[in-house]
Amino acid sequence: xxxxxxxxxxxxxxxxxxxFGGLLVILSAGIRExxxxxxxxxxxxxxxxxxxxxxxxxxxxxAFLGKxxxxxxxxxxxxxxxxxxxxxxxxxxxxxxxxEKNFNEAIRLHRKARSLDEQNIxxxxxxxxxxxxAQRFEEAIQHLKEILHLDETNVAALTRLRDLYIRLQQWEDxxxxxxxxxxxxxxxxxNQKERIIFLGIKYEIGRLFLQRDQREIARRY
Numbered sequence: 001x002x003x004x005x006x007x008x009x010x011x012x013x014x015x016x017x018x019x020f021g022g023l024l025v026i027l028s029a030g031i032r033e034x035x036x037x038x039x040x041x042x043x044x045x046x047x048x049x050x051x052x053x054x055x056x057x058x059x060x061x062x063a064f065l066g067k068x069x070x071x072x073x074x075x076x077x078x079x080x081x082x083x084x085x086x087x088x089x090x091x092x093x094x095x096x097x098x099x100e101k102n103f104n105e106a107i108r109l110h111r112k113a114r115s116l117d118e119q120n121i122x123x124x125x126x127x128x129x130x131x132x133x134a135q136r137f138e139e140a141i142q143h144l145k146e147i148l149h150l151d152e153t154n155v156a157a158l159t160r161l162r163d164l165y166i167r168l169q170q171w172e173d174x175x176x177x178x179x180x181x182x183x184x185x186x187x188x189x190x191n192q193k194e195r196i197i198f199l200g201i202k203y204e205i206g207r208l209f210l211q212r213d214q215r216e217i218a219r220r221y
Contacts, residue, residue: 110126162177
């Protein structure tokens, strides 16, 4: 220190420095190996967890496709116990809840899936179906419009939105949607079917204008 000093033989200094340096090397190597062991253990554990999730999920999907919904629900719940943010599980478990008429739970699960993957069109379609079956039509329409914002030629979203407008007798809203559907590359049979629907929509719009005593517009439709 500034006030104290002592002499040490050169040999002792060399031995002390060597021992101290060796201790540092041992400690450094030990820490590095311990870290590597921990990372390897963590990676192995994660791999086992992912493999277990994959096993449960595959079994759950098979049960779902076999319409064994109780078994599928139990297996999907096991997946969520291991990974609460497994989007595919949230999607399918929500579908089971909708099938069983538990609309609020289906909406909750699909909203969680959407919060994890906002661009997932399948999730948005499922959520819109939940809302439609819960008779929350305006919300369902908004989600279908979100899908069309992401993919304006999505046939499922267009036909569902068209059908919803028809169900609500919103013929003037259904008309431009049906026009978009007819611009899609359809098979001859599908095109003929869609044209018949288009004529029906035009007829209903004509009736609306007739009820409003707007005869010329009604005649054009």
